[in-house]
Amino acid sequence: MRPLWRCRNCGAEWPCQPARLSLLVEYRGDRVGLLLYLGALMAEAGEQLARSNPDHPPDLHHRFLAWARVRG
Template sequence: MSPAAGPDGPRRTGGPPEPAGRGGPGPTHPRPHLPLRPLWLCRVCAAPWPCGAARLTLVSEYAHDRVALNIYLCTVLHDAAADLYRLYPDTGPDPAALFARFLAWVPRTRPPAEP
């Protein structure tokens, strides 16, 4: 697991600002786009995780270590498959759909090096 990962997925992911507390105006903090397990939906936008915001954040966090990003995503794909098969034992998730959702979106090329 990467330093940015916890038991429920990556810890540092961006998102829309969270409303200030009920006590009145105050600083806002971005809500992280983390997975809601065992459903594997985003806790912020309810899209299948990793949602667009989580993907952007993951690519940014792992910009200099694409291999680590792929290893991390393989790990969460394994966890998601186990959770979803437990929830839906008769139908289960489609393996090709899980691959597309968790791994196929990762850019395959490295960004150009800065001079």
Template sequence: MVNPPRPHQPIRPLWLCRTCAAPWPCATARLALLREYADDRVALLVYLGGQLHDAADELYRLNPHDGPEPRQLFDRFLGWALIRLARDGPRVDRFVVSARAAPSGTGSSGSPRSETGPAESR
């Protein structure tokens, strides 16, 4: 009899993967989370934000002098889940909530675009 694969869940308060001992979320956990939240990226980011909050607190309590830097934790928990869009030139990170485009001639809120912008600094 073959055992079903073990889920890649965190061992708390260490925040290591229970199955592969990599920092959680490990690559397998990330793929499973992307599959689970395939239709709701915002819910995935809310979930991961809560996990980030818990991990920051628990890892700091374990070792207040040598804990991970905030940027490292952000990249580990949320950075990978943000949608990255390539533009001409350097890579731009953007959070995309909806695939629907605004009507042409309007901004994302549906209001007319300003031709001049906020303050002319050119």
């Protein structure tokens, strides 16, 4: 749900666990593509969320990118 960036199904911050799993399946074999997609969404979310709370811009790296990085 934009501009709040919450999951329409569970209400948690997007990407929630089910969304993360779905994205990993959808982008299986294309981790770079996944990271590019998430980076673009992170930029959009950052702009929208900063408008709602301009005194505390959100740090969205962990929420959008850290979980999707290749491990090991």
